[in-house]
Amino acid sequence: MIQIASRLRPFSHLPGIASLIPGTEYVVRGFPALLRVENLEGEVLKEMPVEGEGPFTLQLDLERGCVTYWNSLRRLHILPTLEVVEKKCPPLPETSPHERLSLGSHKKQEWELIRKREDFRDIFPFWFRLGSSFSLPKRDRGDVGMFSLLKECREAIEVHRPERILPAFQRLYRAGFGGMLVPRLQDTDFHGILPPDSPSPGASPLYLLQEGAQLIRSCFLTTKEDMVFILPNLPPEFPSGRFLHLSIDNLGELDLEWTKKQVRQIHLRAREAGEILLDFPSSLRLFRLRTKRGEKGKRLPCGEPFQIEPGTTYFLDQFQK
Secondary structure (H helix, E strand, O other): OOOOOOOOOOEEOOOOEEEEOOOOOEEEEEEOOEEEEEEOOOOEEEEEEOOOOOOOEEEEEOOOOEEEEEOOOOEEEEOOOOOEEOOOOOOOOOOOOOOEEEOOOOOOOEHHHHHHHOOHHHHHHHHHHHHOOOOOOOOOOOOOOHHHHHHHHHHHHHOOOHHHHHHHHHHHHHHHEEOEOEEOOOOOOOOOOOOOOOOOOOOOOHHHHHHHHHHHHHOOEEEEOOEEEEOOOOOOOOOOEEEEEEEOOOOEEEEEEEEOOEEEEEEEEEOOOEEEEEEOOOOOOEEEEEOOOOOOOEEEEOOOOEEEOOOOEEEEEEEEO
């Protein structure tokens, strides 16, 4: 079974640190004795004094879909409804298993250390999960200002230049995000990546998160009709990783694991009957296909379609060059 043990809960102790509430346009700022809720334009919507002094923690809880604050006296959850609750388990709706990415990093999720390392094995799983919490309507493509950096990421992927993907995302990350992945249209840290007179796009900065997450996903899996492309644009900086619950349209979903830049195993859970073709990196020739873990299975050449039946799990492993 392919699993990801780590949970996505980045945190900070820095006074004034900002975090987006997943799936909303609300930003929470934490201070030792104050909680503040703003919109993305910086307008204050709510303030709440908090008892206590000294160290505090603001945590972006991407597992539950809320922001959590605590100090020596209190523990508070700020929900997407902007309700602030003190219960141990906040009243949040249950969600179905979501697509989950891991790139092999198990380091401490303190945001100041993450920003200092700027290791995208840390950053991409957070970005993908947070960006996937939005369902914004399709944006009218106007790639000016900050969205020109998003366009650079898209073009690096479309022309299949894996070595250019991470440098493009790095520019977007530095200019387009502050706090704990709070998107912005103006680089208030003045990295000099965009010219000072760069036009301001009219779209919401939340599209930087959502469309960025879609581009991240396309590095590891894309689909076209009944064809599924596995690791089509794998950046060389990610030699190993796991991606779970990847939806492949109506056919079902799959779990993917790779190591040393090569596919190690795939678990495919079929929802519909049909024929499926998995397109692997060109260096692979053969793999083993099973429907039960204990059986011997059969060997198939990579690039050959095979039939799937609803309710059946298919195990693919022993990939050979």
